[in-house]
Amino acid sequence: MDHPQALAAERTRVEIVDCAKTYPGGAQVLRPTTLTVEPGEVLALLGPSGCGKTTLLRVIAGLIDPDRGGRIVFNGDDVTSRPIEQRAVGMVFQHYALFPQMTVEANIGYGLRVRGIAPDRIRQRVGEVIELVRLGGLEQRRPAQLSGGQRQRVALARAVAVQPRVLLLDEPLTALDAKLKEALRDELAQLLRDLHITAVHVTHDQNEALAISDRLAVMQAGRIVQVGRGEDLYRQPGHPFVAEFLGRVNRLRVDAQGGLPLGGVKLHCPAALAIGDTVLLRPEDVQVYTGAMPAQPVHRAGWGQARVLQRTFLGDRVHLRLSVAGQADAIVSDQSRDCPAAAGDMVYIKIDPSRLMAAALKDSA
Amino acid sequence: MKTAQRGRVDTPVLLAITVAVTLFTVLPMLVSITAGLTNNFSRGLASGLTTRWIEEVWALYGSTAWRSVLLALACVVVGLLVGVPCAWALARSQTRAARLFEEVLTLPVAVPGLASALALILAYGQIRGFRQSFAFILVGHVVFTLPFMVRTVSAAFARDDLQSLDEAARSLGASFMQRFLGVLVPAVAPSIVAGSLMVFTLSVGEFNLTWMLHTPLTRTLPVGLADSYASMRIEIGSAYTLVFFIVILPILWGMQALARWIENTHGSSPGARR
Numbered sequence: 001m002d003h004p005q006a007l008a009a010e011r012t013r014v015e016i017v018d019c020a021k022t023y024p025g026g027a028q029v030l031r032p033t034t035l036t037v038e039p040g041e042v043l044a045l046l047g048p049s050g051c052g053k054t055t056l057l058r059v060i061a062g063l064i065d066p067d068r069g070g071r072i073v074f075n076g077d078d079v080t081s082r083p084i085e086q087r088a089v090g091m092v093f094q095h096y097a098l099f100p101q102m103t104v105e106a107n108i109g110y111g112l113r114v115r116g117i118a119p120d121r122i123r124q125r126v127g128e129v130i131e132l133v134r135l136g137g138l139e140q141r142r143p144a145q146l147s148g149g150q151r152q153r154v155a156l157a158r159a160v161a162v163q164p165r166v167l168l169l170d171e172p173l174t175a176l177d178a179k180l181k182e183a184l185r186d187e188l189a190q191l192l193r194d195l196h197i198t199a200v201h202v203t204h205d206q207n208e209a210l211a212i213s214d215r216l217a218v219m220q221a222g223r224i225v226q227v228g229r230g231e232d233l234y235r236q237p238g239h240p241f242v243a244e245f246l247g248r249v250n251r252l253r254v255d256a257q258g259g260l261p262l263g264g265v266k267l268h269c270p271a272a273l274a275i276g277d278t279v280l281l282r283p284e285d286v287q288v289y290t291g292a293m294p295a296q297p298v299h300r301a302g303w304g305q306a307r308v309l310q311r312t313f314l315g316d317r318v319h320l321r322l323s324v325a326g327q328a329d330a331i332v333s334d335q336s337r338d339c340p341a342a343a344g345d346m347v348y349i350k351i352d353p354s355r356l357m358a359a360a361l362k363d364s365a
Numbered sequence: 366m367k368t369a370q371r372g373r374v375d376t377p378v379l380l381a382i383t384v385a386v387t388l389f390t391v392l393p394m395l396v397s398i399t400a401g402l403t404n405n406f407s408r409g410l411a412s413g414l415t416t417r418w419i420e421e422v423w424a425l426y427g428s429t430a431w432r433s434v435l436l437a438l439a440c441v442v443v444g445l446l447v448g449v450p451c452a453w454a455l456a457r458s459q460t461r462a463a464r465l466f467e468e469v470l471t472l473p474v475a476v477p478g479l480a481s482a483l484a485l486i487l488a489y490g491q492i493r494g495f496r497q498s499f500a501f502i503l504v505g506h507v508v509f510t511l512p513f514m515v516r517t518v519s520a521a522f523a524r525d526d527l528q529s530l531d532e533a534a535r536s537l538g539a540s541f542m543q544r545f546l547g548v549l550v551p552a553v554a555p556s557i558v559a560g561s562l563m564v565f566t567l568s569v570g571e572f573n574l575t576w577m578l579h580t581p582l583t584r585t586l587p588v589g590l591a592d593s594y595a596s597m598r599i600e601i602g603s604a605y606t607l608v609f610f611i612v613i614l615p616i617l618w619g620m621q622a623l624a625r626w627i628e629n630t631h632g633s634s635p636g637a638r639r
Contacts (some may be wrong), residue, residue, distance in 0.1 A: 063532060084535045091536040097529035101551040101630065111537030114547075162537060 011039035012074050012165040012198045014060065019070035021055050030055045031223040032070075037166075039075075042192050042199045044209035047219035047245070054170060056219070057202045061168050062087045074165050090159030090197075094171040096151045098143035104154050105130075105139040111162035129157040133191065148176045149184050156188070160195060167192075167199040173208055185211045206246045210234070218242045236357075240280060243357045249280040250331050251359060260351075261326025263304030267353055278359040285355040286333035288320060289348040290341045303348040306331070308341050322349065394606075401604030418604035426589040426605065430612045433586035436499070437568035440506045444564045447507075448514035449550065449557060455515065456522035467519075471512045478573025481508060485578065499583050505574040510567045514560040521556035522549070558624040565620060569613055586612070 014037040021030040030052040037043045045053035058064040060072055062084035071080045079087050098107050108129055112122045130136055133153040143151055152172060159167060172188065173181045189212045192199050203209050209216050210230040217227045218241070226233060226242045237243035254260050254277050260267040273279050289303065306322040309330055313319075318339040321330045333349070341347050401419065405412035455463050473481050485505055490496050521527070530552055534544040550557065572587040579588050586609055594602040 061536065063535075084532070085538050085540065088538070089536055091533065093529050093533060095526065095529060097526065097533040099530060099533075099548055099552065101554070110534070110539070110547075114534075114537060114539040114543045158533075158537070168536075 011196060013037065013039045013076075014166050014198055014200070015071075015073040016056070016060065017071040017073060019056070019059050019066040019072065021052075021059060021064060022067050029222055030059070030066075031221075033224055035217060035224060035227065037198055037200060039198055040196050041215060042189075042201060042213045044213035044216045045200065045202045045219055046204070046206060046209040046216050048204055051219040052222040053202045053204075053219045057168055057170055057200060060166070060200060061089050061091055088162070088165045090162065090164030090167045092152075092155045092159050092167070092169045092172045095175050096143075096155035098151060098154055098158070100143055103140050103142055104135060104146070107143070107154055108157045108161050110158065115162070125161055129161045132160075132194070133157045149180055152176070152184060152188075156191065160197065165198070167195070167197050169199060169201040171203055172201070173203070173205070181208075188212055210246075218245060220245075239361065240357075240359050243280050243359075248283055248332070249357070250283060250286065251278050251329060252281055252331070252356075253277060253327055253329075254279055260353075260356075262351060263306050263324040263326065263349060265302060265304045266326075267302070267351060269356060270353060273356050273358045275358055275360045280357040280359045281331075281351060281355060282357075283319075283332045283334040285352065286322075286331060287350040287352075288322075288333050288335050288339065288341060289350070290339065290345065303350050306347055306349045308343050308345045308347060311341060311343050313337070322347070324349065397603045397606050398610075399603075400600055401602075401607040403600065406599050406603070418600045419607060422593065422601055422604045422608050426584075426586075426593065426608070429584050429586045429589035430608065432499070432584070433569050434612065434616065436503060436506060436585060437565045439503050440510050440568040441561045441564050443503070443507050444511060444514035444561065445557070448511050448560070449518055450545075451511075452515045452517075452519035453522050453545065453549065456519040456527075467515075470515060473508045474512055478505075478509060478571070478575075479577055481505065482574045482577030497580050497582070502575055502578050502583055502585070505578045506568045506571055509571060509574055510564040513563045513567060517560035517563065518553060518556050521553035527552060555624070555628045558620075558627050562617075562620050562624060566617065 016033055016035045016037075018032050018034055019030065020028060020032040022028045029050075033056060035043075045056055047053045055064060059066050059070070062072075062079070062082060066072070066080070071078055073079065074087075084091075099110065102110065105126055109122045109126045112125060117125075130139060133156055135150065135153055135157065138146065138150060143154065146154065152175075155172075173184055176184060185208055192212065201209070201212055203212075213230065215227060216230050216233055217224045218233065218239075219225065220241050225239045226237065228238075230246075233242055234246050237246065243249055252260060252262075254269050256277075258269045258271060260269045260279065269279055288306075304324065306324045308320055309323050310321040311318060312321075315337065317337055318335045318341075320333045320335060320339070320341060322333060324331050331349075335341070399410065400406040402414050402416070403410055403412055404415050404417075455467055482505055485501070485508075486496075489501070489504075495501055527549065530548055531544055534548045539547065570587060571585075572591065575585050575588050576591065579585065584592070590602070590605050590609065593605045
């Protein structure tokens with residue numbers, strides 16, 4: 001038991017089969033959902049508030065019963081009828097829910113104590129977990145005497161001390177301030193890798209989901225819209241909601257022939273994307289050139305012209321709002337912080353058509 | 366800083382008002398205590414100080430003091446055993462019946478004690494052993510004090526973080542009793558102590574109900590007080606007040622110290638402080 005890998009009892013495949021949740025009033029907060037979390041995988045349930053992600057997590061945990069017919073299966077073992085006490089899940093709550101009157105040590109050992117495990121064994125296991133989450137020296141502190149980051153680590157340690165079959169995290173970083181959040185995000189991602197444990201992680205923060213998870217399930221209005229690796233979903237979203245939720249987008253107007261007017265030039269928009277009259281494009285995919293462009297005819301190189309409406313310096317980058325002939329709405333672009341463009345300047349812009357994304361679903365066009 | 370400076374400007378006025386109000390409220394107590402210590406109150410302090418009246422009160426009514434303290438402690442114990450689980454149930458239940466029960470539970474506070482007492486006598490007065498026992502008064506006191514325990518503790522149990530604590534303990538495999546005694550009750554310990562203090566204080570001072578329910582063998586401190594006021598000289602009544610203070614104040618101070626200690630060791634969940 002000297003390697004953290006051994007802290008997870010087994011690597012569990014979690015199958016969510018046809019799980020829906022309808023409340024007595026008739027509101028279906030979770031549509032019938034089927035999803036498999038592979039053994040050792042960290043999966044994020046990502047979506048805005050009210051999308052059903054927390055409900056789904058609580059269904060997996062056993063805190064909410066799915067509607068009739070829904071099943072939760074851990075490694076072939078149907079646990080649907082078992083309450084959370086008997087599911088062997090580890091849970092990290094949004095505000096950590098640490099037992100306030102207990103020390104760090106007692107909090108982490110709680111799950112082992114209620115199982116009636118021998119005190120020697122408990123001390124040993126608690127020691128291992130404390131080392132894993134680097135809480136050495138704080139064993140006798142109470143939760144009120146800890147920082148936000150330390151509390152989060154205690155919550156994680158308490159959840160994994162009992163060797164759960166699956167780890168469930170409910171907005172584990174939301175209670176922290178922005179700077180700490182970023183540091184702890186990477187730390188949590190590393191810890192989950194070290195643990196080799198199957199984990200489901202609920203968040204509304206796309207950066208958190210991208211950083212921590214192997215795969216993302218993006219949810220909207222009670223259903224999973226798309227599941228996939230974060231990078232794939234970001235680059236090639238299969239649904240406009242996914243495109244917009246995972247990052248910022250420009251909405252560009254396309255004419256009836258599939259042409260994209262762009263400040264004097266017209267790009268050809270791939271037919272598969274030109275559903276309706278708009279396409280989506282990420283701000284970092286709008287290239288801006290500020291120098292003079294002599295000798296080269298603008299249209300030949302595919303560069304269009306734009307006027308800078310606003311320049312916002314954001315420290316690590318410069319954010320531009322551009323007015324482009326042929327487009328009704330301003331186009332936003334992210335440039336390096338050295339970009340010299342100022343409000344009122346004329347600049348050249350270029351777009352790689354392969355970076356365009358569909359703004360609507362095919363069948364809804 | 367600004368408010369502190371303004372406070373300084375207002376201080377002499379505020380101080381004068383505070384002193385005046387304090388004197389006005391404390392003076393009757395001081396007069397009463399003095400009366401219990403003077404040989405003859407109608408002749409004033411000139412008649413000399415004495416502990417004669419206190420000794421007399423102690424000889425006549427000493428037993429009521431301990432009975433009152435015991436009764437109040439019994440009330441607290443019943444409040445803990447019945448009120449705390451009841452508070453949990455009420456905090457968790459969303460049903461209409463639970464809200465109705467809460468209202469009914471509070472009724473004895475609004476209804477004059479005399480009426481509650483009469484109802485108890487009409488219903489159970491025929492059961493001789495019960496009617497004449499200490500338990501009869503205890504029942505009356507519990508009816509009157511229980512809502513204070515239940516209300517205080519159920520407000521604490523209803524906090525969102527308590528729900529999360531319960532779920533966290535469940536996820537770690539704890540049974541209901543393990544959660545209730547090991548996690549939930551300790552988490553609301555400060556509220557339970559506050560409720561206990563309230564129950565103790567209310568029970569010790571309760572007169573209305575007790576006056577109707579008592580028998581010569583089950584007199585409590587306030588009932589004895591009324592008796593002495595009605596039938597003895599004013600010095601004895603006043604000395605009785607003094608005895609009341611001497612018996613009750615150390616206990617209250619002790620309980621408050623305990624409450625502070627528990628508050629310090631059982632700081633509420635950090636997540637709840639937002």
